[in-house]
Amino acid sequence: MPDRIRVAVIYGGRSSEHGISVVSAGSVLSALDPARYEVVPIGIARSGQWLLTEAHAGALQIEGRTLPEVTDGTAVVLAADATSSQLVSAEPGSVATALGSVDVVFPVLHGRYGEDGTIQGLLELSGVPYVGPGVLASAAGMDKEFTKILLRAAGMDVGEYVVARRGRPFAPIDAHGLGLPVFVKPARAGSSVGITRVTDWADLSAALEVAFEHDDKALIEAAVVGREVECGVLENVDGLPEASLPAEIRLKPGHDWYDFEAKYLDDASEYDIPPALPDATVAAIRDAACRAFAALDCVGLARVDFFVVEDRVIVNEINTMPGFTPISMYPKMWAATGVDYPTLVDRLIQVALRRA
Numbered sequence: 001m002p003d004r005i006r007v008a009v010i011y012g013g014r015s016s017e018h019g020i021s022v023v024s025a026g027s028v029l030s031a032l033d034p035a036r037y038e039v040v041p042i043g044i045a046r047s048g049q050w051l052l053t054e055a056h057a058g059a060l061q062i063e064g065r066t067l068p069e070v071t072d073g074t075a076v077v078l079a080a081d082a083t084s085s086q087l088v089s090a091e092p093g094s095v096a097t098a099l100g101s102v103d104v105v106f107p108v109l110h111g112r113y114g115e116d117g118t119i120q121g122l123l124e125l126s127g128v129p130y131v132g133p134g135v136l137a138s139a140a141g142m143d144k145e146f147t148k149i150l151l152r153a154a155g156m157d158v159g160e161y162v163v164a165r166r167g168r169p170f171a172p173i174d175a176h177g178l179g180l181p182v183f184v185k186p187a188r189a190g191s192s193v194g195i196t197r198v199t200d201w202a203d204l205s206a207a208l209e210v211a212f213e214h215d216d217k218a219l220i221e222a223a224v225v226g227r228e229v230e231c232g233v234l235e236n237v238d239g240l241p242e243a244s245l246p247a248e249i250r251l252k253p254g255h256d257w258y259d260f261e262a263k264y265l266d267d268a269s270e271y272d273i274p275p276a277l278p279d280a281t282v283a284a285i286r287d288a289a290c291r292a293f294a295a296l297d298c299v300g301l302a303r304v305d306f307f308v309v310e311d312r313v314i315v316n317e318i319n320t321m322p323g324f325t326p327i328s329m330y331p332k333m334w335a336a337t338g339v340d341y342p343t344l345v346d347r348l349i350q351v352a353l354r355r356a
Contacts, residue, residue: 012044012070015111019067024324026060043070082127105130116142129356133298141320154295166216178222186215226309231289243286244333248275273336
């Protein structure tokens with residue numbers, strides 16, 4: 001099938017979200033039409049080594065409470081040469097061999113070294129089209145401090161917060177104005193990794209140390225008592241952002257907040273698409289999602305997370321490569337809006353190719 005598009009699906013990575021990325025990739029691989037796409041699965045091990053794998057969707061799943069890992073494959077590199085777009089074997093002790101070019105990359109990577117502009121920069125140097133926002137939008141969307149700065153500059157409602165940096169003076173009293181509880185989180189991480197809910201100021205220092213295990217910058221955010229709502233944004237054929245029907249996340253009894261276990265391991269959440277909110281509020285959420293997408297100069301896709309408090313729509317954060325796992329809200333929201341999973345993946349690839 002010589003007319004097939006050769007798409008490299010890159011997954012895994014060095015971040016704390018490695019396992020979730022692998023699961024997301026399994027779903028993407030299963031959605032790609034083999035009559036249309038020749039898939040080149042590239043796993044990035046936790047060490048950072050790139051491996052040409054023989055992955056198939058069935059192997060990239062959560063087993064019990066164990067997340068899958070990238071461990072085996074043929075070592076490869078992507079040449080930073082905009083004239084070739086070549087994958088090159090890099091097995092120790094062997095002669096480097098060109099493995100052919102790729103037409104487009106789907107970087108199903110979450111967190112640092114994947115969703116933060118770093119791999120996007122490499123792909124720009126390599127001259128390979130890729131799915132998702134570019135360097136600036138990815139970096140700004142990954143860094144929660146700068147997300148809030150840009151959104152506020154665009155006139156959007158964001159929660160109150162203070163920033164702490166490892167190794168720099170920080171007076172806990174600076175955070176007291178936020179009230180309790182607060183959430184302490186790494187500035188550049190996702191999937192609720194490294195986040196602590198603090199209900200006593202005596203626990204703040206310990207919570208910061210947990211966050212600093214994942215990043216040298218942390219945010220201390222005021223808790224917002226409201227409804228948690230997410231909304232997907234997808235670039236249309238005219239290059240304009242469209243918003244999905246939003247989803248409201250509701251926790252089952254036994255979980256105080258939407259942490260990593262609640263999201264992925266404990267089946268602890270329920271959702272409503274669309275949420276039981278007034279039509280005007282749903283419209284405001286969808287409009288705010290597109291405005292946030294534009295404020296960070298995103299392209300392709302993003303998921304925007306909100307707190308809704310009466311008639312206030314407060315932006316919590318933006319994800320430039322949201323989860324694509326079987327339970328992830330981004331594909332679920334688009335399915336409810338009329339774009340099924342295979343169509344969604346196909347559209348993202350076509351947008352990337354058109355943009356190139």
